[in-house]
Amino acid sequence: MAIGPFLIGGDRLVWLAAFGVAVLAGIILARARRARLVDRLFALAFVGLVAARLVFVARYAALYAPHPLQILDLRDQGFDLWGGLAGAALYALVAGCRVPALRLPLAGALAAGGLSAGLGFWGLAALDTQPTHLTTIPLARPNQADISLAGLADAAPGKPMVVNLWASWCGPCRREMPMLARAQTQYPGVVFVFVNEDDSRAAMQRFLSDAGLKLKHQLIDTQHRLAETWAVRGYPTTLFFDGHGKRQARHTGLLSPATLAARLRGLTGS
Template identity: 45%
Template structure:
């Protein structure tokens, strides 16, 4: 299954699609459960969704405040996808309990709506987990260096002591790709224990060099995916897409769209923790 679905010039991630389906299920269940009763939970459900989003964002920002402190406007730029799931769920539960306490007649329709939404979310997420029961590995795709040599992600991993790896799929014509590139360049410089790969999509070596030079970007491991084979192999239909692999080459996290310093820090924490767990298991079996 692709990681994102294209809708004309827009793209929506599969995770976002599951949330939308869960919300639709909640609306339908709430409407059915409130037949012949008043009030209907529709307005409450929309408010509940908003409360959940705000709570999830606030908790995420608090967790990674040092990353936002220098750029406070980034707090309201939710394009980075920085949300804390547990924080959002707690916020929704708190608001729902207050609403039911004030309007007891909402208990049944609101409860049915929340249960239906939770079941759909769990079912779709569970189905996706079953389809991906075996963790995705680094694709065995041949890529070109700017010097015309051929390499693969596994070859680069072997040359870097099998460190955790971040693979960024980008293009110079992509505005969010250009916007996040300086931040990724700084991250590469400040995280020598992580291998960063920058796989340009469909552009020539000359065009790629000219872009990097014009932006004064100094990057290691810039590769060319001229036929977009890497993008197809990982199900990417929108740029930028960033993939996070642990030291064993297993896909731990992925991010569609522009990263912020906070969302990058969060993903790096996840991939480094996964790499540490893999190392512990390897030591236990030896």
């Protein structure tokens, strides 16, 4: 889902919906006690987001150091879940201690939000009909024979794979592409594949030439077969596969060096 310059994945929508449920439950529960809870819930969400961001930035401080302003660019979706939950829990504890009338409605609101989030993620998993492994769809390559993602994996057995679907007209794609091109040499144990979704090869080649970018595994999907298979709704979309070719993660929107490192840590464990 796209909102202005932001691409929001299904997991983010689940969190937003869960927060809405928590607010609704809080309003109902607080009414009987004549307590004002909504402001507290918004403050709790803000504290949780700030804590999640700060913990993530602290974990990957070395990658943010060259460009400190990237810390403020939340489009990379760099948040630490446990850091955010800890921050939110601490705020809830303090609020409950200061205003006893808030304890029950606050606990009920958080329970309703947590249950909604759990059901939402369960629903996402149940409705996910996309392939769980690398596809065998043949894709064109510049000056080479067609090949599939599974075929590329066979040529590099045991290596995790990152598949970036992009287009030359996509602003975030153009912004992250130099970083991903450098990642090819920074992470030699990972196969990076770039699948272009432009309607013509000329647009892709013109952008790469003007930017001076060299991509080792460059595939062309002018018919958008791969994008349709993975139900891509916006670009860039990046898929992460482990060494057995199984899909482990999907990132919708801009990647930063830090969020790329976090995703790769989940694949390689290092």
